Amino acid sequence: MTHAAASIALLALGGAAVWIYPRSILAFLVFQGALLAIYVSRVPWWLRAALLAFGLLVMMPVIGGRNGYYLEVATQVCIFAALALGLNIVVGLAGLLDLGYVAFFAVGAYTWAILGSPHGNVIFGGGFPLPAWMFYLFLLVGLLVAAITGVLLGLPVLRLRGDYLAIVTLGFGEVIRVLANNLDKPINITNGPKGLTPISRPPLPYFVEYNQGFYFLVLLIVVVVILVNRRLEDSHIGRAWEAMREDELAAQAMGVPLVRSKLLAFACGASFAGVMGVVFSAKQIFINPESFTFLESIGVLAMVILGGMGSIPGAVVGATVVTVLNIQVLKGLSLWLNELKNAGTTILGYNLANLPTQLEPAKYERMVFGIILVVMMIVRPQGLFPARRRQRELAHLGEGTPPAAPPA
């Protein structure tokens, strides 16, 4: 019972901290830490579920009412969690390293952005933007378009070995970005670097505030994605993916149809990204190719790896950590450094006003991703929340057991 009491106290503390210090990043981190602690705590599952639901469904919107930026953070965390879960299928379960995952996100985003904004008129004549309620229909359309794109990319390249596949997907991601950047002529499809705006936002029930409603919508989608993932994991096809990841030849010998399974993995992963792309474009109202760079692909990959490849809670935690680090902690550090600089504070005899202007922690997210990737690979390749099967498999690494026979 002490665990239960501690969990409730922790959640209350987190909520209170944010309520009292609505502008403190630390307070919000305490709140997130409380949610995580409840997830890993040893209280009965129903209490855990109830507390998490209370935290996410009641406390988070209230906190968001106190400081709207936190709601934005929570919404972004949800979007990236869904992306990480999608990539988790491709990389974690099926073992296909996809370095251009953000391309599918872009496909979904542009699908709604073109048809859900006045820009549709430029291509098809009149009648655009489509009515806002069609957004819900386009969640499905985005899913299908992205899945088809995934299959189209997969068909020619899935016969390749792992690391070649990685480079080709990387190239594909760049191709999609270059296309988005340049397809403003000869026919203006994407409006080039200028991007598309205003993109319609979905109608939501009137009794909630819009941003809170949007948060609930995204949360709902993430829950659906998590459920789908859990069902997939232990399904026939999920087992086939894991067999394929461990040893392609053996899996093939056991009757796993390689190409079909790989295509399915690509299509599944891509479809999640497609749905989230539609959501993302509606949330941002404005999109341009800058949102779909290689950096984003690596960011999502870092989330999957930090959490643990093939692990569902891992992908969610990884997405939270990386997103919060990026849009809160690093930004907060930048602001703080700037304040110190403007105040001319001196640390150890060095006047911070002399600090180079180019130095802004928020600009160094690559460094953060890079360190996460390398350190996790060396120290803890199974990730923070490893999938059980993966944990056993990687257990021999780092214990100095003799390596397997070198490749023949």
Add this chain to the structure above:
Amino acid sequence: MDLELLVTIFPQVLLDGILLGFMYALIALGYTMVYGVLEFINFAHSEIFIVGAFVGVEILLGLKSAGLLETIPWLPVLLLVLVAGMAASGLLAVSIERIAYRPLRHAPRLIPLISAIGVSFFLQDAIRLFESIWRNAFNLVYPTLDVLNRRYDLTSTIDIPLKSVVVIAAALLMLWALWALVNRTKIGTAIRAVAEDQAAASLMGINVNRIISLTFLIGGAMGGAAGVLFGVQYSLINPYTGFIPGLKAFTAAVLGGIGNIPGAMVGGLVLGLLEAFAASYLSLLTGGAFGAEYKDIFAFSVLILILIFRPKGLLGEVVRERA
């Protein structure tokens, strides 16, 4: 379509393509050598390459601010910069291998690749951080050596700047030196032995770890030289410049057959030429509908096509499937 224009610019485009091709070839060697020995894509090679360029620009800027750039003749300056860039990149490559790859040598395939991506991202921002503190700017311009911009007329319509001659000559010299090292020396034999079979090589008394380090050193040094030459030729660099040439060079390595040293040279040249012609002719041939901005797409499409139809590259041998 302006046929006459197509013909007039042909030699110039050819020259650009060859220059670009040698650049790719030098970078591709780093990928291909490491792949040959470890069967591993050293994703951080594009940053190893750009570090060479940054070391070069720092030395040149240092000489310039000391007022020495005008007084010392250009050849020693260029040699100094080249050697320094090669040393820095080579040592960097060796340390990366030691820190980020060696602990993972027996891990599943994707793990070192992910680690390499991490190193690449880390290095990009590390360079940026350093230059931001050091110069408060991270977009740097190579100081011009006036001599190198002197142009020589080949025919009445085309001329070639001295720096392009220097770049081509340096690239040829290094490619030859590498070829000789790998095929004509004892160390080269050891490298080839390790690439063939690590276990057997170590039974023959070859220190495998040392040979792997050496491979990174040589590949890195080639990358560093390419970085300096890249800076001299195209002059504008920033920490993220290396990424696209690195990717293209990898494409070139695959094109020629990865793991295959002459293949990397051929692949680099072919890709450089293809790209130069795509950049200049695409817009002319399509009446301006598609321009030079599609040259990257062109390169990646080439990569995908090769991997589909000749997965072992132009000069690659057919290797049996490894379980």
